[in-house]
Amino acid sequence: MLIGWSGDGIAAVQQRRTTAHRDARGQFTEIWRDEWHDHDDRPRQWTLCTSRSRTLRGMHVHRRRVDQLVVVSGTLHLALHDIRPDSPTAGSSDFRPLGPEDGSIRIPPGVVHGFWFDDAASYLLGFSREWDGSDEWRCRFDDPGLGIDWPDERPLLSDEDAAAGSLEQLMHDFATDRFLA
Numbered sequence: 577m578l579i580g581w582s583g584d585g586i587a588a589v590q591q592r593r594t595t596a597h598r599d600a601r602g603q604f605t606e607i608w609r610d611e612w613h614d615h616d617d618r619p620r621q622w623t624l625c626t627s628r629s630r631t632l633r634g635m636h637v638h639r640r641r642v643d644q645l646v647v648v649s650g651t652l653h654l655a656l657h658d659i660r661p662d663s664p665t666a667g668s669s670d671f672r673p674l675g676p677e678d679g680s681i682r683i684p685p686g687v688v689h690g691f692w693f694d695d696a697a698s699y700l701l702g703f704s705r706e707w708d709g710s711d712e713w714r715c716r717f718d719d720p721g722l723g724i725d726w727p728d729e730r731p732l733l734s735d736e737d738a739a740a741g742s743l744e745q746l747m748h749d750f751a752t753d754r755f756l757a
Contacts, residue, residue: 586656586687587665594679605676617642617682619702624648627693632731634690635722635740636714637750642704643689645681647674650697655717655724659747660686669723688746690717692726715746 596605627633637659645654656670663686674681683689691699705711714736717726721743740746 585665586658586668586670587660587663588682588684589656589670589687590682591678592680592682594677596677617644617704619644619704621703621706623701623703623707624698625701626698627652627691627696628732629693629695630728630732631693632690632717632726632728632733632737634714634737635688635717635719635743636690636712637688637746638685638711639713639750639753640685640705640711642685643683644700644702644704645674645683646700646702647676647678648698648700649676650693650695651675652697652699653692653694653727654681655690655692655722655726656683657688657722657724657743658686659688659750671724686750688715688722688743692728692731694727713746713750714740715743716740719743 594605625633635655635657645652652674654670654672654674658665658668660666715722717724717731717733717737717740718729719742
């Protein structure tokens with residue numbers, strides 16, 4: 577079943593609910609079928625990621641790549657900010673927890689996103705284009721323009737995320753397709 581975010585969510589960010597089939601041995605959950613997705617959106621690469629407590633990954637955005645996100649264990653808090661000028665939710669932000677029971681999340685190009693972890697978690701990321709670094713723009717997680725109320729002011733960040741510039745600079749570079757490593 578394909579559903580969009582309810583309420584004040586971000587347009588075109590989609591969530592597919594999944595069904596866990598449980599028995600004494602554990603569970604079986606189908607997380608992906610090609611027939612559920614547009615040919616251009618289907619992942620060409622899957623990556624398994626783990627994050628420690630107090631980790632923040634992002635914020636970043638893609639112009640050409642669609643991300644598919646599935647939480648395997650723990651809780652991931654998904655932060656979103658829409659910079660698509662023609663979107664009905666342009667300028668809007670969203671921040672919500674996701675766990676394994678929440679299915680698959682589709683994040684379209686033009687939606688800045690990041691992941692916060694209160695505790696250790698594992699997740700799968702599917703990319704509609706193989707990752708090569710050429711389709712990624714970053715901004716500071718704590719930029720006031722994002723409107724995200726983070727639970728930690730000093731999270732664990734990658735060197736790239738710690739050195740990221742402003743949301744205003746990201747939007748300028750993204751609009752002009754100027755990649756900054």
